[in-house]
Amino acid sequence: MLTIHADSKGRALAVDGAWIARAGSLEDLLADRPGARVRRWPGILTPGLVNLHGDELLEEAYHPDPREADALGTEPLTGDALAALAMDDARWGASARRGVQRMLAHGTVAVSCGDLRNRAVRDAVHRSGLGVLGRLGRPGGTASLDPYACGLPVTFAEPRESGSAARFAVFDVPDEAALAARGAGTCVATVVGGRLVYRRR
Incomplete structure (x- = not known):
């Protein structure tokens, strides 16, 4: 329709x-x-936004479940905080699905990333329908769900x-x-x- x-x-x-x-x-x-x-x-x-930090936000960060907010907060966990968690495929997949949903809530329609190595993350991105744009190296700036907060020029998807x-x-x-x-x-x-x-x- x-x-x-x-x-x-x-x-x-x-x-x-x-x-x-x-x-x-x-x-x-x-x-x-x-x-x-x-x-x-x-x-x-x-046009929808392109988040330039696909790897950083989906494979190098954990997006807490709302039920974990008391213990882990609500912001993505990285570095030592991520290393302290017991991450398996199921937890990576759930984190990636939440991360993708939070990107969509910021108008993101595509992510820029290298080769997503984690199968659970790849599956979550593929099922969401997000576009995937390749990249070489890291984009710089600060990884953020809000592309306007990363300190880099904002990239839009194709024209409407x-x-x-x-x-x-x-x-x-x-x-x-x-x-x-x-x-x-x-x-x-x-x-x-x-x-x-x-x-x-």
């Missing part, structure tokens, strides 16, 4: 399966596809245009300048492969 996603500015994307069928104003898309389902979002539609993959995000801000100032924690929705994979409640 074709779905039109529209932001507060009246910009909209018509999504058919995993692809963007048309980009334009909400008014034009509704006239073209009057029977489409419409999702209206506060803020602005943007007719015929391109339906990978985009919506941020509850008035414009791109406010997004840069307030960060990706303002994400209200993320779409990957045409599926709504994150929606802020």
Whole structure:
């Protein structure tokens, strides 16, 4: 079923399966596809973000389960804190799934990484539909779930245009300048492969 996603500015994307069928104003898309389902979002539609620290956040960090918050906190654990944990494939897989969900909650639609060596992590990334972009070496900056907080230029996925993959995000801000100032924690929705994979409640 074709779905039109529209932001507060009246910009909209018509999504058919995993692809963007048309980009334009909400008014034009509704006239073209009057029977489409419409999702209206506060803020602005943007191409989804690319997190440059895929390895660091998924294979070199542990994302605590909320039930572990009293003992481990809520932030990703790295270094000595990670080394102190008894990590097996099941725990790595669960951590990676939580990490991926937290990336999606920051408008991330792709990660940049080297060769993911941990099979449980690879499986979690593959099942999520996140795009995987190769890289050589480490990107620098500080690994963060919020690409705006890593100290590097922010990278977006491909443009949102007719015929391109339906990978985009919506941020509850008035414009791109406010997004840069307030960060990706303002994400209200993320779409990957045409599926709504994150929606802020």
